[in-house]
Amino acid sequence: PAQVADDAAAVEKVLKANHATAVHVPKDAEEKNRLWEARRQALPVLARCRPTTVLEDATVPRSQIPAMMKAVNEIAAKHKVEVGTFGHAGDGNLHPTFLCDKRDREEFARVEAAVDEMFDVAIRLQGTLSGEHGIGTAKAKWLEKETGRGAIEFSRRLRRALDPKGLLNPTKMVEI
Structure with missing residues (x-):
């Protein structure tokens, strides 16, 4: 409890020094x-x-949270979409939540473009595509941007070595 109190006091001091609202x-x-x-x-x-x-999970270093929040707000304005962001400030894990109606194809296309841009910013800020929910198939298209082509190829070779018949989750990201 004493350490938590000390950390909380330090965070409060930094917030006030940086003109927190x-x-x-x-x-x-x-x-x-x-x-x-x-x-x-x-x-x-x-x-x-x-x-x-559309709930996303982008994590950035804690020092980059203000920059990420600013970017999410700018992206939302640029694409004319609504975003509510909450998360875990202690580890930089943000959950930008894009609000829309998927039946409106034009609006949903703007949301998808905004999400693409948001993940580009997270990676540029030395963040990651996911802080707690994993990559899965939904974020597969951004994985190479974060890890690089070499990491993807290594994972494929490793998977072929461990699962030569492709029996384990055959439709997942690192396909044989």
């Missing part, structure tokens, strides 16, 4: 629980705003 430190356990509940409700609340939510 607000710094709120819970005064007691009840207030802390209310803040956690607000964080837990972020996605359900956003999901009620529009018919479709």
Whole structure:
């Protein structure tokens, strides 16, 4: 608890020194629980705003969170899309959530372009495509940008060596 208190004080000092618009430190356990509940409700609340939510998972070094937030807001304005962002500031894991209606093809195309741009920024800021949800098939198209062609080829060779018949998850990213 003492280390957490010291870290919290240091974070508060840095935030204030950098002109944070607000710094709120819970005064007691009840207030802390209310803040956690607000964080837990972020996605359900956003999901009620529009018919479709495209929840992403981009992680950047903590020092790059302000730059990433600025970029997400600029990208949203550029593509005329709504984005609500929440996440885990302690590890730089952000969850930009794009709000749209997938039935509106033009709007959804703008969301897809915004997501592409957002991941490019995350990688440029020395971040990663995913802080906790993995790459999977949904983010496969960005993987080479993050890891490089050599890493993809190495993974394919390793997979062929371990699974020569291609029986394990044959449709996943690192195909034989």
